[in-house]
Amino acid sequence: MGLRCFIVDDSTDFLDAARSRLESDGVTVVGVASTIDEALARLDRAEPDVVLVDVNLGSESGLDLARRIQTETNVDPAQVILISTHAAEDLIDLVESVPAAALLSKTALSGVTLRRILDDG
Amino acid sequence: MDRRRTSSAVARRLTGLLAAGLLVAAVTGLIKLGEPHVPTLSLLVLYLLAVLPIAIFWGTPLAVVTAVLSVWAYAYFFVSPLHSLLLADAQNAIGLGVFLVTAVVVGELAARLRRAALEAQRLSNEQSALRRVATQVAQGVAPSVLFTAVTEEVGRLCDADLARMERYEPDGTVTGVGAWSRVPAHLTVGERFDLDGLSIAREVRRRAGPIRLDSFAGASGAIAQEAQTLGIRSSIGCPITVGGRLWGVVAASKTNDVPFPAATEAQIAGFTELVATAIENAEARAELMASRARVVVTADRTRRQIERNLHDGAQQRLVSLALRLQTAQTKVPPELSVLNAELDQVHGGLTDALDELRETARGIHPAILAEGGLSPALKSLGRRSTIPIRLTLRAQLRLSERLEASAYYFVSEALTNAAKHSHASLVVVTTDITGDALRVEIRDNGQGGADFSRGTGLLGLRDRVEALGGRLNLDSPRGAGTTLTAEFPLTGS
Structure with missing residues (x-):
């Protein structure tokens, strides 16, 4: 059975690229969102196995979204993976205080990586 | 009378x-x-x-x-x-x-x-009084202190019973900035007055020069009423002119009718010139501080903007391209191994380019500062430092963008300095919120002996701190390490 993935990112270009990349690895993208409000409104109904949250959501912060996912949705923090254009090691100190399973550089995105992170958690 | x-x-x-x-x-x-x-x-x-x-x-x-x-x-x-x-x-x-x-x-x-x-x-009294005021001007005492001092000197020297200094406001009113009286009297400082009735300030402005008033009897208006309450009779007023514009007025008054001696205007003029110099100095200093702050803040903002443009533009595009390339690769039939190897190479080159771009962007402005604030950014900085670093970060709240940037660059530049000159084996970085200031301390165990006169590194640090209205303290005894303590005010930055 394919992994159900929800992606939150403010760049439609990236949403497209990420969707085809993950789907080519057998991951089903069950929903996408560009803002915190959109994400919170759609997440529960999408019933994802994993949620990818961009750290930088334009004027909003993905870290805030991660915190609100924990309190306002049924998604478990262990299912949330922060993603970023920056190298993961640049932002690693951010994630300590944020309820998320991992921080992943967007270039490292693949079905294999997501499964590994979820299995480790 | x-x-x-x-x-x-x-x-x-x-x-x-x-x-x-x-x-x-x-x-x-x-x-x-x-x-x-x-x-x-x-x-x-x-x-x-x-x-x-x-x-x-x-x-x-x-x-x-x-x-x-x-x-x-x-x-x-x-x-x-x-x-x-x-x-x-x-x-x-x-x-x-x-x-x-x-x-x-x-x-x-x-x-x-x-x-x-x-x-x-x-004459000797006048000279002494002028010298006292001139010394205060040279020392750059706070304007309010100077105004009070000058008002008192003028009052005593003119043998007056009351003296006041007032500043003309753009809206046509005056604000009392200094007051003195020989006997205890209630004189308002900091309060604004309308110039609708008779007043020394109004007459000085109308005449654009010194004036004398013999009486406030029968006059209306807030100032005239106060003057009547205080029993003021004979008064003299002299303008304070700063850079060619009428800034304010000094007035001396008596509660008797003995007129002021003829030389009084000239006597007071010596003081008004000193006040004008002090005001010009203070204004020039304030402008300098403001422009220095603008330079620093603009530079920081520009760096952040460049980083953001790189992130939202080239970096984001390259990331998407790399993902699309990988997607395309999954569709290449296994038997086309040469093509696959070629695409691997392209993907590798793309990733390298992206890494270089990230490196550049990080040098311009660390993304973690904008995303996470000072503490995570300093942790990240410490991780990359060539000298071992111990962090005690008590300032955990998010601060204003310019303050976070200034404090971050302060630490970053101080670490660069320490790495170059101190021969230290450990640097301790501490942040704290004390009262209404952000305190950042950088202490190393190196050779010490640093001072502001040598090299521009420390001067640049001081500029950065003072541009935000802060203070930098340097303690660097020879052979006993260097401690830099910066205090940035939380308000106004």
């Missing part, structure tokens, strides 16, 4: 006359004692003891009266026929005449000397 002034002058003259009578009587008594032993004519000169003090304290006219009184007493008591003003002897008459002229001349000289001494004293 006129009657009061006259009556005080009459009282003074009567006192002088009484003193003259007493002194003449005393000297007469003295001569009486010497009479049996010494020729009385040679004792006539003793009457100068009565004339001189009267000349010094009451002036020449009363001295003349005293001299005449002396001659009369001498003629009456010691020259035959006794107890009569007639002089039998021409010699005595000449002697008395000579005495009278001498007494008047000596009295006049004494009176002049006294006036010169008083004038010298007044």
Whole structure:
């Protein structure tokens, strides 16, 4: 059975690229969102196995979204993976205080990586 | 009012006359004692003891009266026929005449000397007062302190009962910035007044120069009413002109009607010029601080903007391209291994380019600062530092963008400095919020001996801290490490 993935990112270009990349690895993208409000409104109904949250959501912060996912949705923090254009090691100190399973550089995105992170958690 | 002034002058003259009578009587008594032993004519000169003090304290006219009184007493008591003003002897008459002229001349000289001494004293007081104010200007004391000091000096020097300094506001009102009174009185400082009624400030502005007012009687308006309440009568006002524009006014007032001496305007002008210099200095300093802050803040903002543009533009595009390339690769049939290897290479090149771009962007402005604030950014900085670092980060709240950037670059530049010059094996970085300031301390165990005069690294740090209105303290004894402590105000940055 394919992994159900929800992606939150403010760049439609990236949403497209990420969707085809993950789907080519057998991951089903069950929903996408560009803002915190959109994400919170759609997440529960999408019933994802994993949620990818961009750290930088334009004027909003993905870290805030991660915190609100924990309190306002049924998604478990262990299912949330922060993603970023920056190298993961640049932002690693951010994630300590944020309820998320991992921080992943967007270039490292693949079905294999997501499964590994979820299995480790 | 006129009657009061006259009556005080009459009282003074009567006192002088009484003193003259007493002194003449005393000297007469003295001569009486010497009479049996010494020729009385040679004792006539003793009457100068009565004339001189009267000349010094009451002036020449009363001295003349005293001299005449002396001659009369001498003629009456010691020259035959006794107890009569007639002089039998021409010699005595000449002697008395000579005495009278001498007494008047000596009295006049004494009176002049006294006036010169008083004038010298007044000038010396004025010079001292000016020097005190000039010293304060040179020391750059706070304007409010200076305004109060000048107001008091002017008040005392002009022998006034009250003195005020007011600043003209753009809306046509004035604000009291300094007040002094000889006797306790309620004088408002910091309060604004309308200039609708009679006031010294209004008259000075209208005349564009010094003015005198004899009375506030019958005048309306807030200032005139206050002046009436305080019993102000005679007043003098001088403009404070800063850079060609009328900035404010200094006013001195008396509760009696004795007019200020003619030189008072010139006296006050010495002070208003000092005040103008101080204000110009303060304004220039404030402008300099503001422009320095703008330079630093603009530079930081530009760096952040460049980083953001790189992130949202090129970096984001390259990431998407790399993902699309990988997607495409999954669709390449396994038998096309050469093509697959070629695409691997392209993907590798793309990833390298992205890494280089990230490196550049990080040097310009670390993304983690914008995303996570000071503490995560400093942790990240510490991880990459060439010298081992221990962090104690107590300032955990998010601060303003410019403050976070300044504090971050402060630490980053201080670490670069330490790595270059200190030969330290450990740097301890501490952040703290104390009161209304962010305190950042960087302490190393290196060779010490750093000071602001050597190299530009430390100066750049100080510029950065002071640009945000903060303070930088350097403690770097030779051989005992270096401690830099920066305090950034939380408000206004």
